[in-house]
Amino acid sequence: MTDDVDALRVEDLSISYGTAPPSVSGVSLRVRKGEIVGVIGESGSGKSSIALAMMGLLPDSARVTAGRMTVAGAEMQDATERDWEQVRGVKASMVFQEPMAALNPCMRIGAQIAEVLQIHGKTDKRRARARALEILQLVQMPDAEKRLSYYPHQLSGGQRQRVVIAIAVAAGPDLLVADEPTTALDVTVQAQILELIKSLRDETGMGVLFISHDLGVIGQLCERVAVMYRGRVVESGSARRVLEDPRHPYTRALLESIPRPSVPVRSPLAVIPALNDFTEAPAELEEAS
Ligand SMILES: Nc1ncnc2c1ncn2[C@@H]1O[C@H](COP(=O)(O)OP(=O)(O)O)[C@@H](O)[C@H]1O
Ligand SMILES: [Mg+2]
Known part of the structure; x- marks a missing residue:
């Protein structure tokens, strides 16, 4: 990994599908090496579109424009x-919400990890199994040696997501894009996966773009956060500042909608008001970078 390169830098990113109005407009994001940056927003705000654009995985119907798009040091706008x-799978890789969809159901997980290592030329056939075991240990898989010969269906949801993360980090990427990777998992397992992502970041120095609709998760994991609303970043800054002192009314509404243990069960949760209530942005908003 070169020292002077951001894990991700994108400026003025817009994405539209077919003739529909843009799903993402004028979004700028920066993930420094070793940094975890959150992107938060409700369903449909454009988060996955951004993630897929950063991996070159959008469908042909999507039009992407950007003033600048540097992924793991490589200029990618054209x-x-x-x-x-x-770039994909080597310098930058992605983890999706549903681990089962990312794994081959008919192949033992050790072989799946070994295959990825060989494709990226990280190891030869002879050493692949030993290296697969190391990587499975890196993602803290319990009983890693035994589980090398398991099929995905023999693992729990959390263990499957560990395998997917193992495959994503196998080639030592500079950037990991995680699109709601814990949404399908129960709360305890979710916390373990967040800890794993943090410790992998600490060990490898990769940058992480972490997408979530859950402010609690963002607060636990991220150093900085960008809040998306209807395809735009409406507020960004240090996660701490955004959570403690939200400036945009949409961020405030997101925060108020988090259930707190102290709230009596019968008091209704704050409901995020209808979309048009947030069209006016406050005067001061921090830059995304
Ligand atoms: N493949 C696609 N074709 C057409 N429209 C899409 C496609 N993917 C996403 N969109 C539209 O883009 C908008 C943002 O979607 P998405 O990026 O999935 O948001 P999020 O991940 O925040 O839920 C939505 O209005 C969605 O309908
Ligand atoms: Mg999404």
Whole structure:
């Protein structure tokens, strides 16, 4: 990893599908190496579109424009599929919400990890199994050696997500994009996966773009956060500042909608008001970078 390169830098990113109005407009994001940056917003605000754009994985119907798009040090705004193949899975990789969909159900997990290592030229066939075991241990898989020969269906949801993360970090990427990776997991397992992502960041120095609709998760994990609303970043800054002193009314509404243990069960949760209530942005908003 070169020292002077951000894990991700994108400026003025816009994405539209077909003839529909843009799903993402004028979004700028920066993830420094070793930093975990959160992107939060409700369903449909454009989070996954951004994640997929950063991996060159949007469908052909999507139009992407950006003033600048640097992914793990590579300039990608006019990248071809061949260019993306040099980056994806090697310098930058992605973890999705549903681990089962990312794994091959008919292949033992040790073989799946070994295959990825060989594809990226990180090891030869002879050493692949030993290296797969190391990586499974890196993601703190209990009984890693035994589980090398398991099929995905023999693992719990949390263990499957560990395997997916193992495959994502196998090639030592500079950037990990995680799109709601814990949403399908129960709360205890969710906390373990968040800890794992943090410790992998600490060990490898990779940058992480972490997408969530859950402010609690963002607060636990991220150093900085960008709040998305209807395809735009409406507020960004240090996670602490945004959570303690939210400036945009949408962020405030998001915070108020988090259930707190102290709230009596029967008092209704704050409901996020209808979309048009947030069209006016406050005067001062921090830059995303
Ligand atoms: N493949 C697609 N084709 C057309 N529209 C899409 C596609 N993917 C996403 N969109 C639209 O883009 C908007 C943002 O979606 P998405 O990026 O999935 O948001 P989020 O991840 O925040 O829920 C939505 O209005 C959605 O309908
Ligand atoms: Mg999404």
